[in-house]
Amino acid sequence: MTAPGATDAADRQPVISLRGVTRVYGEGEAAVHALRGIDLDIAPGEFVAIMGPSGSGKSTAMNIIGALDTPTAGTYHFSGADVGGFDRHQRSILRRDYLGFVFQGFNLLARTSALDNVELPLIYKGVSRAERRALAKAMLERVGLGRRLDKEPSKLSGGEQQRVAIARAIASEPAVLLADEPTGNLDTARSQEIMELIARLNREEGLTVIMVTHEPDMAEYAGRIVHFKDGLIERDGMNGNPRAPAPETADVH
Numbered sequence: 001m002t003a004p005g006a007t008d009a010a011d012r013q014p015v016i017s018l019r020g021v022t023r024v025y026g027e028g029e030a031a032v033h034a035l036r037g038i039d040l041d042i043a044p045g046e047f048v049a050i051m052g053p054s055g056s057g058k059s060t061a062m063n064i065i066g067a068l069d070t071p072t073a074g075t076y077h078f079s080g081a082d083v084g085g086f087d088r089h090q091r092s093i094l095r096r097d098y099l100g101f102v103f104q105g106f107n108l109l110a111r112t113s114a115l116d117n118v119e120l121p122l123i124y125k126g127v128s129r130a131e132r133r134a135l136a137k138a139m140l141e142r143v144g145l146g147r148r149l150d151k152e153p154s155k156l157s158g159g160e161q162q163r164v165a166i167a168r169a170i171a172s173e174p175a176v177l178l179a180d181e182p183t184g185n186l187d188t189a190r191s192q193e194i195m196e197l198i199a200r201l202n203r204e205e206g207l208t209v210i211m212v213t214h215e216p217d218m219a220e221y222a223g224r225i226v227h228f229k230d231g232l233i234e235r236d237g238m239n240g241n242p243r244a245p246a247p248e249t250a251d252v253h
């Protein structure tokens with residue numbers, strides 16, 4: 001698979017391209033049609049919010065984009081590469097090297113420091129101990145946690161835990177950040193902090209962001225909002241006035 005952004009041509013093509021994608025769970029009368037044939041292109045550097053009620057197919061679409069699930073029919077191309085033709089090892093490389101994941105529940109190792117949590121994906125990539133420690137420290141400083149490196153998740157607020165999760169997700173310099181309800185467990189103030197951070201990574205560093213959210217206020221940070229309903233894309237439009245990130249701060253507690 002050619003690395004995203006490796007050529008000018010690659011930069012011009014969608015980083016994510018779904019065509020006629022369906023996903024059916026079960027068979028016969030028990031079959032659930034989670035996706036009913038969706039077409040979706042996402043360009044490098046976009047910030048796309050995916051919205052819709054429970055059962056609309058948005059999470060299924062996110063799982064397919066994240067190579068955590070496969071379509072029943074249709075095609076998925078990542079930077080021009082046909083993901084449908086990937087074997088299990090190639091799909092794991094796609095997730096490891098090109099995709100960063102942020103979840104509602106943080107998914108941090110409980111008895112491990114923030115620094116060690118951020119180092120984890122770098123271990124899987126075979127980065128040397130000294131290099132990954134320096135990278136993990138830099139990532140935590142980047143998300144405003146430079147003074148909290150040695151803290152375990154239980155000693156951090158919910159907002160800080162999500163910042164650690166974001167630092168971990170971007171440590172391997174992914175082409176795309178996939179955020180699944182990243183503010184779902186946070187209060188309003190912490191949610192705004194996290195969204196300002198994600199928006200800043202998108203706007204200042206060009207990171208492509210795809211975010212699933214139920215919250216219209218959080219979707220307003222995106223440049224484009226895609227609404228799912230009954231396994232189909234109901235609406236897809238640009239957000240003319242996305243919310244601007246607040247000025248950068250040194251450390252947020």
